[in-house]
Amino acid sequence: MAELLKGKPVADAIVDALKNDTTVLESKDIKPCLALVRVGEKSDDVAYERAIVKRCDAVGITTTKVELPEEITQEDFLTQLGKVNEDQLIHGILIFRPLPKQLDEKVIETNIAPEKDVDCLHPENTAKLLTGDESGFVPCTPMAVMEILKHYQIPLEGKNAVVLGRSMVVGKPAALLLLQENATVTVAHSRTRDLEKITSGADVLVAAIGRSEFVREAHIKEGAVVADVGINVDENGNMTGDVHQEEAKRKAGSFTPVPGGVGSVTTAVLAKQVIKACKMQTKE
Structure with a gap:
């Protein structure tokens, strides 16, 4: 009988380590924050969003939801993304995909701030993954x-x-x-x-x-x-x-x-990358 490689013990170990990081950051008045950018109300996206929020709460990461209408235009999406990019209180950005057909994902990927791109959409982070540069983010x-x-x-x-x-x-x-x-x-x-x-x-x-x-x-x-x-x-x-x-x-x-x-481990990895982004941006 094959051994089951269960995700929960892995996620728990990651979360325990991250709690120490958030405690240190909070002692310096730094609160890690993840922006969740969701277009529409697809059930898969909503369920994943719920799981992310639960995981972030457990770690000590604040989440902010950017909920956009299904019919949003490319221009309006990029405007909203720009606001999140520029908000210094937000350290990580996750965009739920796939996006509606009227939105050009390739263009959007190049417009997310690389230092906040915690799921590796921007070409800069893709290049760092390719070259083994650990200063970037990994999917x-x-x-x-x-x-x-x-x-x-x-x-x-x-x-x-x-x-x-x-x-x-x-x-x-x-x-x-x-x-x-x-x-x-x-x-x-x-x-x-x-x-x-x-x-x-x-x-x-x-x-x-x-x-x-x-x-x-x-x-x-x-x-x-x-x-x-x-x-x-x-x-x-x-x-x-x-x-x-x-x-x-x-x-x-x-x-x-x-x-x-x-x-079950993916959300823990996401939290880990948000902490990494926060530390890089705050020079901690």
């Missing part, structure tokens, strides 16, 4: 994967790692982070030929393809570590990952559950 979800692997002392140096998915949100950043830990990394995707052959050779498999239970027993190497980043809803309304959990139990050495795995 929260792939960083949550790395925090889990670190917490459970999963060795990465010299290991074969396969990232299934190539998005800039998870897949590509996860590959870069694994490379920084000296893993030998392959990025695969839905159009990769002989996919089972590639994934079944992985010591570490990160599934971020966005398809419910896409990864089956045949995709998994005996004893592999499997990190399931997927959050999907099946035809019965149940939350599922990108990995078939029952089949992973039989084949993997360890894997992250859905729910209760990577997603």
Whole structure:
């Protein structure tokens, strides 16, 4: 039976460390603050926002909500973003995506203040991730994967790692982070030929393809570590990952559950990056 790599102990350890940071900052009259920029009332966004606020409250981070109408224009969005960029009491900005079709995400990404860009949207932070410059910010979800692997002392140096998915949100950043830990990394995707052959050779498999239970027993190497980043809803309304959990139990050495795995660590990583941004901006 595979070991479950639960997210809660990882998140709890991160939060405990952050509470010490906020206590020190508050002793200097500094209150870390995260702005949550949400367009419309999509249920997924509202649920994620609620989870973020709860996590930030536990750490000692103030949150401010910037709620914008679904029909907002590009010009008006950039005006609101500019106000948040310029507010010196706000240290981090998170924009909920995807945005409505009338908004150009690429333009918006270049207009977020890099020093407040705690989920790595701005090209400056993307470049720092690419070059291994730790003064930038990393996308929260792939960083949550790395925090889990670190917490459970999963060795990465010299290991074969396969990232299934190539998005800039998870897949590509996860590959870069694994490379920084000296893993030998392959990025695969839905159009990769002989996919089972590639994934079944992985010591570490990160599934971020966005398809419910896409990864089956045949995709998994005996004893592999499997990190399931997927959050999907099946035809019965149940939350599922990108990995078939029952089949992973039989084949993997360890894997992250859905729910209760990577997603539960992501908000803790976000809080960690807000504290980092606050310290950088206040020279602490």
